[in-house]
Amino acid sequence: MNQERRDKKMHLGAFFHPTGNHVAAWLHPNAQIDAGTNFEHYASITQTAERGKFDLMFVADAVAVRNGKLQALRRWPQYMAYFDPLTLLPALAAVTKNIGVVATATTSYNEPYHIARKFASLDHISHGRAGWNVVTSSAVNEAWNFGRDAHYAHDQRYDRANEFVEVVKGLWDSWEDDAFIRDRSTEIYFDPAKLHTLNHGGKHFKVRGPLNVARPPQGHPVLFQAGSSEAGRESAARFAEGVFTPLHTLPGAQDFYRDIKGRMAKYGRKPEALKIMPGLNAIVGRTRKEAEEAHRFLQSKIHPDVGLELLSIQLDNMDLSQYDLDGPLPDIPDHVAAETGQTAMRNIVRWSKEEGLTIRQIYERYAGARGQRTVIGSPVEIADDMERWFRNYGVDGFLYHPSHLPGGLDAFVDLVIPELQNRGLFREEYEGKTLRENMGLERPKSRYAAEGCRAKRGG
Ligand SMILES: Cc1cc2nc3c(=O)[nH]c(=O)nc-3n(C[C@H](O)[C@H](O)[C@H](O)COP(=O)(O)O)c2cc1C
Numbered sequence: 001m002n003q004e005r006r007d008k009k010m011h012l013g014a015f016f017h018p019t020g021n022h023v024a025a026w027l028h029p030n031a032q033i034d035a036g037t038n039f040e041h042y043a044s045i046t047q048t049a050e051r052g053k054f055d056l057m058f059v060a061d062a063v064a065v066r067n068g069k070l071q072a073l074r075r076w077p078q079y080m081a082y083f084d085p086l087t088l089l090p091a092l093a094a095v096t097k098n099i100g101v102v103a104t105a106t107t108s109y110n111e112p113y114h115i116a117r118k119f120a121s122l123d124h125i126s127h128g129r130a131g132w133n134v135v136t137s138s139a140v141n142e143a144w145n146f147g148r149d150a151h152y153a154h155d156q157r158y159d160r161a162n163e164f165v166e167v168v169k170g171l172w173d174s175w176e177d178d179a180f181i182r183d184r185s186t187e188i189y190f191d192p193a194k195l196h197t198l199n200h201g202g203k204h205f206k207v208r209g210p211l212n213v214a215r216p217p218q219g220h221p222v223l224f225q226a227g228s229s230e231a232g233r234e235s236a237a238r239f240a241e242g243v244f245t246p247l248h249t250l251p252g253a254q255d256f257y258r259d260i261k262g263r264m265a266k267y268g269r270k271p272e273a274l275k276i277m278p279g280l281n282a283i284v285g286r287t288r289k290e291a292e293e294a295h296r297f298l299q300s301k302i303h304p305d306v307g308l309e310l311l312s313i314q315l316d317n318m319d320l321s322q323y324d325l326d327g328p329l330p331d332i333p334d335h336v337a338a339e340t341g342q343t344a345m346r347n348i349v350r351w352s353k354e355e356g357l358t359i360r361q362i363y364e365r366y367a368g369a370r371g372q373r374t375v376i377g378s379p380v381e382i383a384d385d386m387e388r389w390f391r392n393y394g395v396d397g398f399l400y401h402p403s404h405l406p407g408g409l410d411a412f413v414d415l416v417i418p419e420l421q422n423r424g425l426f427r428e429e430y431e432g433k434t435l436r437e438n439m440g441l442e443r444p445k446s447r448y449a450a451e452g453c454r455a456k457r458g459g
Contacts, residue, residue, distance in 0.1 A: 009427055010390045010420070011275050011397030011439055013056045013102070013242075014049040016042070018082050020404035021281055023310060023367045024301035026077055030407030036082030043095045045406050052413035053427050055438050056100030056131060057092070058224075058244075058399065059085045063109050067141035068317075072309035086118045093126035100435030102131030102224060107164040108157050109137060109146045115164075116171035116211050123216035128434030130221035133244065134235070136161045139313075158231035160204045165223065165239050167207050170198040172220050173446045174210030196448050218436045219444040228256070237263035240274055241441050244399045246372050247278040248347070253394030275396040275439055279372030282382050283403050284411050291376045298403060299368055307363030314344045314366065325360040328352060344371045372401050379415040386416075387425055 018036035019025040026033055032041040049057050065080050066073055073080060085103030093101050101122065105115050115132070123130035136157035137143075143151045152160065179194035198209035225232065225240035236243050237260055247253040253276075261271035285291030308320050315332060323330055329352040332345070344366075351357045351365060368374060375385050389395050402408035420426035432438050 008440075010386070010395070010425055011055045011242075011277055012052075012426065013058050013100075013244075013277055013397070013399040014045075014052075014054050014409065015058050015060070015244075015279065015399050015401045016045060016405065017060065017370075017401070018078055018405075020408055021370055021372070021401035022298045022403045023076055023078065023306055023370070024298050024303075025404040027301045028298060028404040028407065031404040032406060035405060036077070036080075039083075039088070039091060041406070042083070042088060042092060045409055046092045046096055046099060046101075048406065048409055048413055050096050050099040052409075052417045053430060054099055054400075055397070056102045056129075056435060058102040058131075058133065059088065059104070060133070061085050061104040061106070061135075062137065062139065062142055063106060064139065064141040064145050066313075067139060068309050068313060069305070072303075072305040075303050076306045076309070086122065089122055089130070090125045093122065093129060098129075098430040098433075098438070100129045100131055100222070100438065101126055102133060102222070102435075104133040104135050106135050106137040106142065107161040108152055109142055110164075112164050112167035112205055112207055113171065113209075113211070116168040117213055119168075119221045120172055120211060120213040120216045123218055123221045124213070128217035128436070130216070130218070131224055131242070131435055132221050133224040133226060134161060134165060134240070135226065154229065155231055158227075158235055162235055162238060163202045163204045165235075167198070167200050167202070167205050169220055169239075169444075170200060170447070171207070171209050171211040172216055173448060174198065175215045176446050176449050177215050177219075180214060194448075215446065218434050219446070222435050222439065222441060233260055234263065236260055236274070237269070238267050242275050242277055242439065245276075245278055246347075247394065248373050250389055250392060250394045253278065253389060254392065257393055257395065273441065275441075277397040277399045278395060279401050280386070280398040281369040281372040281374040281401045281403065282386075282412060282416065283374070283376045283408065284379055284382050284415050286378070286415065288377045288381060291378065294403070294408075295368070295374075295376050299364055302364060302367045304360070304363075307360065307367050310367050311348065311359070311363045314348055314371075316345075320359060323359055326358050328356070329359055329362060347371060370401070379419045382416050383419040383423060383425070386420065387423060390425065 019031045025031050035041050046057050089101040089103055119130050119132050140151045174196055176194035180190045181188050195210055200207045222241050223239055224242040225236040226244040228245040247256055257276050264271055283291050283295045285294055312318055312320050348362055351362050375382055421428050430438055436443055
């Protein structure tokens with residue numbers, strides 16, 4: 001592809017794992033040790049990302065503590081104790097002005113009405129900066145907190161997710177943008193003709209509506225997705241406006257880019273209505289040597305108990321304890337491989353079979369990056385890599401994963417962002433006021449206004 005064809009700017013998100021992306025991040029002297037439940041920490045890193053003009057900050061979520069061997073988990077505190085994102089994000093919105101605030105919420109263990117209401121509220125509180133990462137959950141321990149003994153099967157949960165998102169979007173359209181007249185002279189607060197009852201009845205949900213929150217400032221908060229299985233890609237093409245799926249090689253990214261954007265037409269969507277922003281685990285130093293040292297330090301802190309546990313979780317809790325760490329990964333039983341269709345598992349098997357990595361090498365690669373692509377180097381080297389992927393239509397931007405927080409993020413904002421700006425690849429000022437405007441996404445029209453329909457208020 002022609003390097004010069006692309007003159008737009010890239011989009012950047014910052015993924016805030018509590019202490020950072022690296023499993024041993026909390027051991028870094030420049031990481032906030034109690035990050036998961038330290039609001040001032042989140043406020044400060046979000047303000048740093050805003051200083052760097054990031055489109056958005058993002059926090060992941062699960063509705064359970066990790067399920068695993070406490071022997072390992074005691075050394076790996078990430079996602080054991082941390083804030084509920086939809087309590088955290090409104091508070092972060094209050095201490096920032098421009099940056100998008102995006103969080104995960106699972107469609108498997110929520111009801112659409114709850115999610116529609118929370119994200120609509122967040123969008124109002126943040127004046128149009130809310131985004132929702134739609135996930136289906138992948139761990140059974142979440143099921144155990146919601147009256148189930150087993151997680152939904154992969155296809156079943158994507159089927160539920162697709163209907164869930166349709167219902168949420170329908171609820172967000174409950175009120176037309178100009179439904180609230182609030183006229184003291186006529187003593188009319190809202191126009192009943194602009195209030196719509198969804199009356200959804202589908203395979204998974206029965207939801208009457210309307211929503212008890214006015215239409216969000218963005219129309220709909222921005223929708224993200226991170227799956228890469230066949231079902232995940234199809235859901236992305238159907239509704240996602242940002243995709244965080246990990247991509248490891250430029251040709252692989254270009255295939256993914258073409259594939260997802262190519263699938264959108266059948267849902268009546270234009271390719272530019274979705275931005276592909278895979279993870280980038282960038283470790284930067286003033287020199288390459290400094291960056292490599294920072295990485296080596298974190299890698300040296302991966303305890304084998306943690307490394308094995310991390311791998312075992314990705315392999316459906318397969319017990320690896322009896323195998324030699326410096327030998328090959330055993331064959332993955334068919335029932336494990338067949339069950340999930342998970343991307344992480346596919347990558348791990350590929351690293352073992354195609355690259356011949358040992359168990360230790362695999363867990364070091366996975367643990368260091370948590371399955372994301374790693375780039376280590378000087379600001380120029382990192383910007384070169386990002387530019388190549390962007391200009392060659394592998395991506396529309398990146399979801400940057402700071403290795404440790406706040407240190408890794410500070411370095412990226414001070415060293416890499418100016419380099420990208422100097423090359424004209426990244427904004428110097430926010431273009432708009434809402435996350436949609438900054439991401440170059442259209443504001444969706446209300447389905448009722450769009451149809452010119454004035455449906456009668458349902459019973
Ligand atoms: C950047 C990124 C963030 C993710 N965040 C979450 C999350 O917060 N909660 C969650 O349950 N899954 C999360 N996932 C997992 C995905 O939602 C998805 O389940 C996984 O990528 C497997 O997708 P697939 O089954 O379609 O291959 C995330 C994945 C990525 C790449």
